[in-house]
Amino acid sequence: MDKQDCIKYCLTQVGSVHDYQPLWEADRVKVGGKIFAILSDLNGRPCISLKCSPALAERLRDEYQDIIPGYHLNKALWNTLFLDGTLEGTLIKNMIDISYQEVRALLPAYVKKSLAAGESSKAIQ
Structure with a gap:
């Protein structure tokens, strides 16, 4: 996946x-x-650079050479994934999904409710 593919995939996430x-x-x-x-x-x-749990962040860094601690970010919670080499598109998409969910989980209740309403209307269409 290149940067444009990543942006396109990120934008499939609700909100x-x-x-x-x-x-x-x-x-x-x-x-x-x-x-x-x-x-x-x-x-x-x-x-x-994507957010995930500290345990997952460490495991991925140990397993993949092209994943390093988050550049200029909280190293416990963020990883930087290089897009020009060995990482599979599926792994990158999964990490985007996880990052989205990690950030979404910390949003205020009224924002989560609005996002959930967006999901419902999207499902109806």
């Missing part, structure tokens, strides 16, 4: 919004105003 932060030179994808994906380049390599 997700994409923007670009020039100061960071990075694309961001948010839900409820909170970032769940940051896409940038690190040392000339395209990458995506």
Whole structure:
């Protein structure tokens, strides 16, 4: 998966919004105003930073050479995945899903309710 594929997939999540932060030179994808994906380049390599549980973060870093502690982020909760090599698209999509769910779970109740309403109306269509 490249950066554009990742952004497209992120935007399939209910309530997700994409923007670009020039100061960071990075694309961001948010839900409820909170970032769940940051896409940038690190040392000339395209990458995506995603949130997950500390146990999963450690396990993935041990298992995959192209997953490192979150660049400029809380290293216990965020991983940076390089997009130019060995990582399978399925793994990247699963990690995007997990990051979205981790961030969504911490949103205020009224925001979660609004997102749930969006899911319901989407299911009806």
